[in-house]
Amino acid sequence: MTGRVERAGVTWLEYAYGPDLVPDGPPDPSGMWRYRDLLPLDPGPVRYPLPVGGTPLLAAPALRAALGLPAVWLKDETRHPTGSNKDRATALVIEDGLRRGIGTVTTASTGNAAVATAFGAAAAGLRAVIFVSTGCRREKLALMTRAGARVFAVPDGYAAAVDLSRTAAAAFGWLDRNTGVVPATLEAKKTVAFEVWEQLGRELPDVVVAPVGDGPTLVALGKGFEELRRCGLTERVPRLVGVQAQSCSPLVRAWLGEPAATEQLDPGGTVADGIAVLRPATGPAVLDAVGRSGGGMVAVPDDVLRRAVGTLASRAGVPAEPAGAASLAAVGAALDGGLLDAAETVVLLVTGRGVAPTGDPGGPAEVPVAATLDDVERALAPR
Amino acid sequence: MTGRVERAGVTWLEYAYGPDLVPDGPPDPSGMWRYRDLLPLDPGPVRYPLPVGGTPLLAAPALRAALGLPAVWLKDETRHPTGSNKDRATALVIEDGLRRGIGTVTTASTGNAAVATAFGAAAAGLRAVIFVSTGCRREKLALMTRAGARVFAVPDGYAAAVDLSRTAAAAFGWLDRNTGVVPATLEAKKTVAFEVWEQLGRELPDVVVAPVGDGPTLVALGKGFEELRRCGLTERVPRLVGVQAQSCSPLVRAWLGEPAATEQLDPGGTVADGIAVLRPATGPAVLDAVGRSGGGMVAVPDDVLRRAVGTLASRAGVPAEPAGAASLAAVGAALDGGLLDAAETVVLLVTGRGVAPTGDPGGPAEVPVAATLDDVERALAPR
Structure with missing residues (x-):
């Protein structure tokens, strides 16, 4: 990566472009990481444990x-x-976190991105803190909590959930996986x-x-x-x-x-x-x-x-x-x-098959409501 | 394949075993077909259109x-x-059918094998005829019918469904994908x-x-x-x-x-x-x-x-x-x-994540009941 520019409202990472940045060997099982010379990743082994990319x-x-x-x-x-394709973004954000030793990842989402974050964090041994709007469907909540994510329902809707997630990421030093606004x-x-x-x-x-x-x-x-x-x-x-x-x-x-x-x-x-x-x-x-x-x-x-x-x-x-x-x-x-x-x-x-839990793991699908950073901090504090 | 023996109640296909039957090159994207020298497949390109095998x-x-x-x-x-792993068996049975020009595949199943057969047949352009017990869950039926399968509920349970599926396969020349009893x-x-x-x-x-x-x-x-x-x-x-x-x-x-x-x-x-x-x-x-x-x-x-x-x-x-x-x-x-x-x-x-439909395609989940081959033939007859 050589720099970043703003373009039509998003941050655009730039590289020293050339034909060698894309491998020309046969397909390999490394999936998305095949293109690591065009990703914001320093050298070193990839530690994210779920194979991502390389879809048919x-x-x-x-x-x-x-x-x-x-x-x-x-x-x-x-x-x-x-x-879903949300697993790609989740993988890169969490890989960055593993390298920097950050233990918590957060996102706001109405569905697939939240589930991808919950499962990806679980696989990598990170904590996921997810903000959903209060209307989020119970079965999606059940999947997130099954994966061990801490989930908060935000009363003022999706935009407020994004705000709270990003504010929390900045305040607590968490990984921010909010879609689009984060270059990764x-x-x-x-x-x-x-x-x-x-x-x-x-x-x-x-x-x-x-x-x-x-x-x-x-x-x-x-x-x-x-x-x-x-x-x-x-x-x-x-x-x-x-x-x-x-x-x-x-x-x-x-x-x-x-x-x-x-x-x-x-x-x-x-x-x-x-x-x-x-x-x-x-x-x-x-x-x-x-x-x-x-x-x-x-x-x-x-x-x-x-x-x-x-x-x-x-x-x-x-x-x-x-x-x-x-x-x-x-x-x-x-x-x-x-x-x-x-x-x-x-x-x-x-883009995705959508996610639905099968069987009944008996997990809770009721999640606490949070409107402010204080609500979040209180709920996550050790008792 | 060089022969078949019966062993503990199942048919066991045998090959001219030797170290060359398993490729020793690097991983490739061919999935299960990488091992085609140890599968009952004649030479020639694989036509089954969904990538199967090569799971992490x-x-x-x-x-x-x-x-x-x-x-x-x-x-x-x-x-x-x-x-689920049912996709492996489905792929091999249907690949055989594509080579032999057989247009219908049948199985009895309570779940994943039926869904795998329905989707695999759809991908390959075959008709799937699936026999379930009358207690099969509605959402699983919805998935099978969404994929265009003809589904029959068999009143006398799973064993009767297997019997009817196998009888129909023999009578009508369909591909038989019933698990375990079919060597493939x-x-x-x-x-x-x-x-x-x-x-x-x-x-x-x-x-x-x-x-x-x-x-x-x-x-x-x-x-x-x-x-x-x-x-x-x-x-x-x-x-x-x-x-x-x-x-x-x-x-x-x-x-x-x-x-x-x-x-x-x-x-x-x-x-x-x-x-x-x-x-x-x-x-x-x-x-x-x-x-x-x-x-x-x-x-x-x-x-x-x-x-x-x-x-x-x-x-x-x-x-x-x-x-x-x-x-x-x-x-x-x-x-x-x-x-x-x-x-x-x-x-x-x-073995699997299980299957559940997401969204609502508005498809029917009620399926006809069949107890005999006549019931099946009548229901499938052109009107």
């Missing part, structure tokens, strides 16, 4: 036939330890772009479609592809198409330059809870990345999202949650809108 | 410290496409033994602990390790420890030579539904494999199973279902019973 790029023959898209690919992030979360997620390029035989796809909630997944894709170009390994970047749920599509409205109606700003109005974010943490950077790539933004209604979940299962054998299936859900609208052509090489990022 | 062997440092077992390893089968299911699952040996640097562990329901997982482990010995690659086999839930532990009672009490034969009495099998399909072969290896059988009560689910989550970051956590649950009893020593190299097979 599926040709999905039955899906290709069903859709009439002969060159569509699924980048299957459901194969991660906790079933983008750095980790950009490795998806490197993998796609390598898995296509060191060729770029024409288009990559990705779900957009807070936005880092797409912003990181854009950064990854741009870095391949800056390394001199590619000459262009693929068009990026971002997808939001129609009932919570602030960035689609912004992209179209149209004011959002009330019914387009209702995070509770969609089955795709994983991307239902009213004020995306990296909104301007999403619009910047999409614009630079020559792509676009698409909103999809819930019936199309549900159908995409079914199609991924029945035509590709991939168990995705609705937010994870949003890329597939967007294909019809993207074709209609001229954002992609049926003959093009299209990668659909399937 | 986790050192789990925090778990080691917590348990005081410095050389315990977790073979993490939760990383498979549908989250053992062949696929034995690759776990090869992977463990390679992942330990071509060394054997002292002990491998595995959950036992119908039994093929353990029987296949035994076959895999025996084949490494017959190939001249190893000189011994590790001790195998089989684990059942106390409330459904027919093979533990048989191992101990003690009659089972009623409360030890209640499949509905345990949270570990994935291993609650009253009449294990490969029971004699399990006892044979355990005996030959110098290992043993252990029964674990439900409170210990639940605690093991929690410990895997909170100390290793691995999301297992209760049946999948049975290996860890057995460690205490195995230590007490002299089946393993704390200093030994012990591999705990974590």
Whole structure:
């Protein structure tokens, strides 16, 4: 790493770009760490104990036939330890913590990022302190507490949970894994772009479609592809198409330059809870990345999202949650809108299968409420 | 493959064993197909589209410290496409079908094998016809039907479902994926033994602990390790420890030579539904494999199973279902019973995370009831 710049509201780490930064050997089992020369990591062995990255790029023959898209690919992030691409960011943040001897990691999240943090911290022997909004579903809370995380419900919603988590991280010297605002979360997620390029035989796809909630997944894709170009390994970047749920599509409205109606700003109005974010943490950077790539933004209604979940299962054998299936859900609208052509090489990022506990571990799912740093400190104090 | 013998009630495929049958190159992304010279597969490209096998062997440092077992390893089968080791057997059976041009695969199962078959068939463009007992949980049915499987509930229970599935396979020329009774299911699952040996640097562990329901997982482990010995690659086999839930532990009672009490034969009495099998399909072969290896059988009560689910989550970051956590649950009893020593190299097979649908695809979870082949034929007939 050679420096950092601010770009469209996010911190962008820079490197001494060159073709040697991406290994050209055969695939190896190191997963995301294969790209460590393009990650903010000093030399030394990786200690994070869960394998992350290196997820399959599926040709999905039955899906290709069903859709009439002969060159569509699924980048299957459901194969991660906790079933989503959130495991990448978790791994890099915690690896940094292991190197610096920091014993606690914190995040605010409504779901997958929190579960990834809870399980990743458990594997690494760290404490996870997680802030959720009071509406967080019981089964997700059960999973986090099963992994030993300390979980707090924040009455004033997701934005307040992020504030409290970040304030606590600064006050107590904890690792901050809040998505988008922490550079490492983008750095980790950009490795998806490197993998796609390598898995296509060191060729770029024409288009990559990705779900957009807070936005880092797409912003990181854009950064990854741009870095391949800056390394001199590619000459262009693929068009990026971002997808939001129609009932919570602030960035689609912004992209179209149209004011959002009330019914387009209702995070509770969609089955795709994983991307239902009213004020995306990296909104301007999403619009910047999409614009630079020559792509676009698409909103999809819930019936199309549900159908995409079914199609991924029945035509590709991939168990995705609705937010994870949003890329597939967007294909019809993207074709209609001229954002992609049926003959093009299209990668659909399937971000996650979602998480649900199975069996009954008998753990508690009730968590304490915290509104202030004092509440947190009191609850964590040894008795 | 050079022949087949019957051994302790199962069909055992044999090969022209030699050290060249296991590749000695570096790890590669081909997963289970790396061992194709020890699988019943003719030459030619593998067409099965979901990557299977090559699951991580986790050192789990925090778990080691917590348990005081410095050389315990977790073979993490939760990383498979549908989250369990059932994906291995499904892949091999369907690959065979793709080569022979067979369009339908059938199995009877109470859970993970059915879900693996449904998703695997969907990925490969085959039809799956699945027979469950009428008590099968709604959310599991929802997953199977989401993947497009035709599912029938069989009123007379699991054994009747197996009978009907096998009868239908024979009558209609379908692929039979019924576990244990079909040799390919053992062949696929034995690759776990090869992977463990390679992942330990071509060394054997002292002990491998595995959950036992119908039994093929353990029987296949035994076959895999025996084949490494017959190939001249190893000189011994590790001790195998089989684990059942106390409330459904027919093979533990048989191992101990003690009659089972009623409360030890209640499949509905345990949270570990994935291993609650009253009449294990490969029971004699399990006892044979355990005996030959110098290992043993252990029964674990439900409170210990639940605690093991929690410990895997909170100390290793691995999301297992209760049946999948049975290996860890057995460690205490195995230590007490002299089946393993704390200093030994012990591999705990974590068979699966279990499956649960997330989001709501709006699919049906009610399935037709079938008691006879006629019922099946009528329901599948074009209208």
